[in-house]
Amino acid sequence: MSEPVIQPLLEPREGIPPVIEDPAALRAAVEAFARGTGPVAVDAERASGYRYSGRAYLVQLRRAGAGSALIDPVACPDLSALDEALREAEIVLHAANQDLPCLAELGFRPRRLFDTELAGRLLGYERVGLGTMVELVLGLRLEKGHSAADWSTRPLPEDWLRYAAxxxxxxxxxxxxxxxxxxxTGKLEWALEEFAAILAAPAHPPRTDPWRRTSGIHRVRSLRGLAVVRELWTLRDEIAREADLAPGRVLPDSAIVQAALDQPRTTKSLTEITPFVGRSARRHLNDWLAAVNRGRTMPEPALPQPVGPGDGPPPANRWADRDPAAAKRLAAARAVVAALADEHRMPTENLLQPDTVRRLTWEPPAPITEESVAARLRALGAREWQIGLTVHPLTKALERLEIKGEV
Structure with a gap:
């Protein structure tokens, strides 16, 4: 049997639309999209890895009856009129969680959502990237060469605009x-519940001690070394924010960790750590050295302390030693979820989040009944369709262990 013919998608049907970068052009686009019909395809391009913020640098839309539009949100940073015009429309995004925050910054907040990536996961597609799904489903090949480009570039090259459209x-x-x-497949209501949950999810609160996420920080074993990491990370963040540069372009994490390990005392020894002689880092050499010295000489009460236990269960690989009964509950629950996910052709994490399974089995309700397990799952954020599929087999599995006296 011959392979299906895949057609390359090389040009937008109406050509590359002009970039909207003034109020009059934006008003005309809003009116056109308000007159259009059906769902609205939306995408946003950021400059991740180049700029400090996660803001959008281009917003793309398409709707039947309106065609496509490319909006420059630097020149047109307020899309609230577009938001109002499309308040009743279904907004189609691929991997919505990536784009919703930067769209919200522009005043565009969908009320109805269809996430094609999440739909693909629920349907059991093994690969859910946009290009792959368009190829599998529609037989068209998208050019993805500019996905990691610096979209803050102005003017945007024509081939980038073609890709975006x-x-x-x-x-x-x-x-x-x-x-x-x-x-x-009977999964539409599941998907709609998932889409609604994405829209209803609150914004993530700022991380506590974000410097602790420095890549390679596990190599730093002393509190004074951690203080150096904190001081360098904080300084880098200030420089990056002011210059609107991705922090890694100012100074890589590897340099911060190495400085915390070496704790250099002179600019000469600091520049022996190669990244500190890079163009962005070198202009701040005295500031970097001052940050290292602050961490190195900081009074003990001001040193960062080891992170205490979080509010969740410990890592699963420690359960067998700390609580053998909980380890058996976890193994049983994981087996249930894996079997159900296989039956319904979807990833296990889309059927029930791993953290939900861990929290349920580390601290199960008492007594174990379908009602108590359902309530616990609901409190942990599980959707109703997930509870409907999992509550009975999970309850039975936990009850069997209880009857056997293994929990």
């Missing part, structure tokens, strides 16, 4: 196919 060119067609497949 093509990202929404067939997104509604992909949505329509997946919607039909969800309906045919």
């Amino acid at each position: 093509l990202d929404v060119e067939v997104l509604v067609e992909l949505r329509d196919f997946l919607h039909d497949e969800l309906t045919g």
Whole structure:
């Protein structure tokens, strides 16, 4: 049997639309999209790895009856009029969690959502990148060469704009196919519940001690070394924020960790750590050295302390030693979820989050009943469709261990 013919998608149907970068052009686009019909395909391009913020540097839209639009949110930072015009429309995004925060910064907040990536996961697609799904479902090949580009560049090159326009060119067609497949497999209500949960999720609170996420920090074993990491990380963050640069472009994590290990006392010894002689880092040599010295000489009461236990269960690989009964509950629950996920052709994490399974089995309700297990799952954030599929087999598995006296 011959392989299906994949057609390259090289040009937008109506050509590359002009970039909207003034109020009059934006008003015209808002009016056109308000007159359009059906779902609205939306995408946003950021400059991750180049700029400090996660803001959007280009917003793409497409709707039947309106065609495609490319909006420069640097020149047009307020999309609240577009948001109001499309308040009743279904917004189609691929991997919505990536784009929703930067769209919200512009005043664009969907009320109805269809996430084609999440739909693909629920339907059991092994690879759910946009290009792969468009190829599998529609037989079209998208060019993905500019996905990691610096979209803060101005003016944007024509081939980048072509790529951006093509990202929404067939997104509604992909949505329509997946919607039909969800309906045919009985999973549409599950998907709609997931989409609603994405829209209802609160914004993530700022991380506590974000410097502790420095890559390679596990190599730093002393509290004074951790103080150096904290001082260097904080200084780097200030420099990056002011210059609107990705922190790693100012100074890589590896340099921070090495300085914490070596604790250099002179600029000469500091520059023996290669990244400190890079163009961005070298201009701040005295500041870096001062930060190292602050950490190295900091009074003991001000030193960062080891991180205490979090509010969740310990790592699962320690359960067998700390609580053998909980380890047996976890193994039984994982087996249940894996079997159900396989039966319904989806990743286990989409059926029930691993953290939910761990918290349920580390501190199970008492007594174990379907009602108590359902309440616990609900309190942990499980959706109703997930509870409906898992509560009975999970309860039975936990009850069997209880009857055997193994918990």
